[in-house]
Amino acid sequence: MAREHRPITRRTLLAATLGGAAAVGISGVPAFAQTTTPSQPAGKAGGERLLIGNVVDGGTGLLQVTTADLAAPVGVPLSSQPNGLVGSADGKVAYVATQFNPGLTVVNVGGAKVDGTIPVGGFANSVVLSPDGATAYVAVGAGGGSRGYVAVVSTADGQVKTRVQAGYQPRDIAITPDGAKLFVADERAKGVTVVDTKTNQVVGTIKTTRPALKVTTDPKGQRVFIAGQQELVTADVATGKVTSTAVLAGRPGGLVVAPSGALAYVSLYTGPTTPAALAVVNTQNGRVLQSKGNKKAHGDLAIAGTKVVAVDPVDGTTTAVNTETTATTGELASPGNATPTCVAFVGTN
Secondary structure (H helix, E strand, O other): OOOOOOOOOOOOOOOOOOOOOOOEOHHHOEOOOOOEEOOEOOOOOOOOEEEEEEEOOOOOEEEEEEEOOOOOOEEEEEOOOEEEEEEOOOOOEEEEEEOOOOEEEEEEOOOOEEEEEEEOOOOEEEEEEOOOOOEEEEEEOOOOOOOOEEEEEEOOOOOEEEEEOOOOOEEEEEEOOOOOEEEEEEOOOOEEEEEEOOOOEEEEEEEOOOOEEEEEEOOOOOEEEEEEOOEEEEEEOOOOOEEEEEEOOOEEEEEEEOOOOOEEEEEEEOOOOOOOEEEEEEOOOOEEEEEEEOOOOOOOEEEEOOEEEEEEOOOOEEEEEEOOOOOEEEEEEOOOOOEEEEEEEEOOO
8 A cells, every 4th residue: 555645735636436326416417527627627538648746755756647548657757746737738748846846847748758847946836827838837835934935937948937925835826717817825824815917916815714725716717716624615706705615524635616617526635534525516605515435535636528537645546537427447556656646637739
């Protein structure tokens, strides 16, 4: 059994519905159907590549490049533990946020090799791309009690254009589909910081009752979703006003929202002796439609077409599930003593 690695600010995910009936969402739609996040756009089913970030004993990393069916994985060694992933729209490049310096690794996906690194600082926890792919935004935590920031990176030349003081310990980051706003979840504060990407200035905050651990927006860019210990908050992007709050059964490790914005999915750590859970939430009224036991998978999630992929940091596996039939379509064990920490699809346009 693989050892569970828990980075200073990370996650690792779900595999609910395995061996059971489909969770039912609104209007009878399967609860896993066609979900996506702005930072990890859904690919074309069967054609995209899947990236799995792993931590290896000793603190180094390994990026596995495989298919949606988890076939023929190719390993790309990394110098540090991966905490977050995002792929370019054309699927050619992946950006990996890593635990230690330099903090951001650039991977040639097709060639399965590291093309370079960008010094954004240690404790890089999450990364998103602007819609045009010109800018990478990296949520950088901090060590020794120092303050974190968001590094704004030009993908053309790898230069850090500026560092935005957005919260004290940035853990997760989301971007609106139009690229106009960033939302930065601060694990040391109750809420998220809002950043205007044109000016790279903080323009507001959205308050929550618990520290913010996960954040994402809906595909229309109208609402932002913030997951903290035992709560999922929905707020209006334009005004920052909280519109609903769902009560969760544990600590969130993964968060995605359906394209309609009507359903949110949160993977939850519920304790050392109890199964992880997957909560399906109606974002209109904050009602939890279902909370299902989910073995020990309580972290990151990716989806493309009708495939949802879950990483299990306890058993060291990644599993693909068909969202329509809930049948397991593939499973991949991390090699050796490696433990999966994050996952993302990249297209093959």
